[in-house]
Amino acid sequence: MSDGKKKTEATRLASSGRPHQRPSHPVTYPPERASTILFPTYEDFTATEREFFYGRFGTRTHRAFEASIADLEGAAHVYLTPSGLAAVTLCLLAFAEPGSHILVTDSAYDPVRGYCDRFLKRMRVETEYYDPHIAGGIAGLVRDNTAAILAESPGSLTFEIQDIPAIAAAAANAGVPLLVDNTWAASVYFKPLAHGATVSIQAATKYIGGHSDCLLGTIAVNDPSAERKIGNCLRQIGSNASADDVWLAHRGLRTLSARLPVHEANGIALANWLEAREEVVCVMHPALESHPDHALWQRDFTGATGLFGFELPPCSEVQLAAFCNALEHFGMGYSWGGFESLCIPVPVHKYRTVLPRPAPGSERGPLMRIHAGLESADDLILDLERAFAAFAAAG
Incomplete structure (x- = not known):
């Protein structure tokens, strides 16, 4: 029985997203692999609300891990991608429009730069790289057509710390979403959403998986408008995470x-x-x-x-x-x-x-x-x- 005290993060990481059926159940959800989901009746098949209806949209294995990441990040919604890079690029794609402008830290993960300089450029999206020490001065770079700001702190390879609260304040004032790649801190030692970010992104491949044997990305968001854009983009491009990689990452999260x-x-x-x-x-x-x-x-x-x-x-x-x-x-x-x-x-x-x-x-x-x-x-x-x-x- 709970004594009313808030659980520590260590306890939440060990216990969130676990089944609690009675009288007996496995300690954690096994990898549930599926493409086709069968429905017992026509009424079930045509129902408006269906938690599971096709494997690309996830299984109980995915939902359990999403619940744990939501708890870790302090997020209302979590989406999974096949890699950390896919999580970053999908978020940029969700917000960018032809003719728009995005701001990306000069210390971003180098494959992200390749995506911006080649893929997004073909879509007529202009990428402007900014000094990671810019802080609130980023307001001077925001344009009417700025679609998103991408930060990474510490910076990839050179480990600059960005003033995320200052950047978040400037972004919010301009109505521009702030996306933060937070893989280094694993959302244990830094919480982007609590510091004003719109989206917190991680390569769960890294510390969450913890054993160099899976590839996975996580996207955590609270803002309903941002959530809809990311969710729609994910569904439209058909990206999905392997149930086995999700299971491995969830196992890693426990420790x-x-x-x-x-x-x-x-x-x-x-x-x-x-x-x-x-x-x-x-x-x-x-x-x-x-x-x-x-x-x-x-x-x-x-x-x-x-x-x-x-x-x-x-x-x-x-x-x-x-x-x-x-x-x-x-x-x-x-x-x-x-x-x-x-x-x-x-x-x-x-x-x-x-x-x-x-x-x-x-x-x-x-x-x-x-x-x-x-x-x-x-x-x-x-x-x-x-x-x-x-x-x-x-x-």
């Missing part, structure tokens, strides 16, 4: 509150260790006091996760290869948010126009992206020590 503090602690331990190394030019982790946006991160976020970046000094490709090849516990692969640690070089210079960055060479060294997994921080540090020794020997 999210237990895993994130380990990612956070390991990430901060590695970032502090790297910052003390002579070879490291700078570390880009918003939880460090040295980060230029640390105060803003402290104001709006309740924690950090395991993804951050650091810059090596100018070096040869032979040295960079030696560094990467010496790593044992850090894998080299795309994505992040799983239990395993990752370390890869990232070509940021290809994906910035407002804040251009020189290509690695005589002026700048390569930028490395680290995801701190669930291994021992001591072992990860020893691994990096070996990599730096190989880096020096190759020079």
Whole structure:
């Protein structure tokens, strides 16, 4: 029996979206796969209100996970997509019209830039990239035909923290929806909807799934008008998420509150260790006091996760290869948010126009992206020590 106290988020993540049938039931909904849904009578088949009527619109597996994400995000409506990228691009497509204008942070995920610069451009949608530190100054970029603003905080690869409340206030004043890619914080350490965003987007592929074995995107929204546009767009393009991936993500969600503090602690331990190394030019982790946006991160976020970046000094490709090849516990692969640690070089210079960055060479060294997994921080540090020794020997 409830004592009337509000459940903690950890308890809600473990218990939301679960069946409660009596006298017996599985702990969680199994993956319910379906294309055709059968109706027992003509009256059932022709009924106006039908919770399930075709597999593309979801099954009980989907509804259960949507309920859990709605609880996590503080949202009235949740939609699922086959990937995080699909969640972002679908939202942009839902709001953009031929001849319209959208504002996208210069630090957006680079495949999103490709979508804007090629696909949306063909639709005669103009994309304008803005400085992620613009805050309320974004009001000066909004036009009469601005259809949406897309933010991502921290920024992809370079980890700038955006002033989401200030951008949200300017967007609301102009009547423009604000979409926030919130994958880094997993909507545990930052709540976009509570800070004024219209839509909160996540790649559930990352921390929610947590095991690098599924692809999924989530879209959370409260505004009825925005919800209708997103829902209509999703239905019209026929996008749907696999029941198996949804089930895997829901399973991962159950342990999210237990895993994130380990990612956070390991990430901060590695970032502090790297910052003390002579070879490291700078570390880009918003939880460090040295980060230029640390105060803003402290104001709006309740924690950090395991993804951050650091810059090596100018070096040869032979040295960079030696560094990467010496790593044992850090894998080299795309994505992040799983239990395993990752370390890869990232070509940021290809994906910035407002804040251009020189290509690695005589002026700048390569930028490395680290995801701190669930291994021992001591072992990860020893691994990096070996990599730096190989880096020096190759020079």
